[in-house]
Amino acid sequence: MVTSLEYAIKHNLKMSIPYLSYYATITCCRAFLYTIPENTWSYSKNGNKKFLEMSHSTIINCTGSYLNRLDTVFAENTKKTIKDLKEWRELFSYKFPSSGLSVIRNYDVNEIIEICSIMCELAQLSSEQIQKYVSKKCMYNYEEWAEPEVDLMEAGFMYNDIIDPEDAFRVRYLSRKQPSPVSIYYTMTEGMVEDYFGAWQEEGEDNYDPDEEWQIIFPVP
Known part of the structure; x- marks a missing residue:
């Protein structure tokens, strides 16, 4: 989604920019939350996987709560940014202001990359601690x-x-x-990563190429 966002910006596909900006961010937040040991992978009464199907509001609030343990200012700023991105995405999914994207603040792709990178690194750090704990205690x-x-x-x-x-x-x-x-x-393996990105590739001049920046937000193999 992040490299698709870069492509959309480069080719002036403005309608997709809020969508890709928000969903790239919220997906990385979900990855982070999946690695927090305190979260219970519970089921709701109707059998749905309650934890795996968190609402976006829950994802945003939980992300802010856990980040607050690291740095309160960073947590507050990150939560506000994600909420603003959600509002931005909803505005251009359901309404079509005459001013286009300029009607509210237009987020720079580097801001999105920074948030996504931090959330992925925190997810990696947390997963490393889980691995370490399990190998020693379980x-x-x-x-x-x-x-x-x-x-x-x-x-x-x-x-x-x-x-x-x-x-x-x-x-x-x-x-x-x-x-x-x-x-x-x-x-991950290098072959797995290559197959994943390759599934989004189409041959053709000036087509979107997912192979250009595998490691844009995380050092995948």
Whole structure:
């Protein structure tokens, strides 16, 4: 989404800029929250995966709350920016002001990159701590908890009644090869990353090329 945002800016695709700016940011916030051990992966009464399907308001508030433990000023500024991006996206998804993007503040792509990068790095840091804790404290009863939970695994490749075969392959590969928690970085291989970005590529002069900046917000392999 971030490299798509750069492409949209370069090619004057203004209508997509608020959408890509906001969803790139909120997705990185979700990644961060997924690595916080205090969050319970619970289910709602109707069987939905409550934690995995957090509302955007919940994501924003929880992100602000956890960031507040690191730096109150940074947390406040980040939360405000994400809320402003949400309002920006909603404005240009449902309304069409005559002034275009200039009707409110237009966020620079570097601001989006900075927030996304920080959230991804924090997610990586948190996942490293989880890996470290599990390896030291939880391996004595490994057999009791190592069996993957099928319902939670399915959340990684099922979208309502749509199944992504590539996602399914990756999730099941990880469950076989690395059933205990590891840091985000070690869930990736160079081939996996290449296949992922390649799925968004179309040949043609001046077409969007997702292969140009793999590491724009995170040092993927």
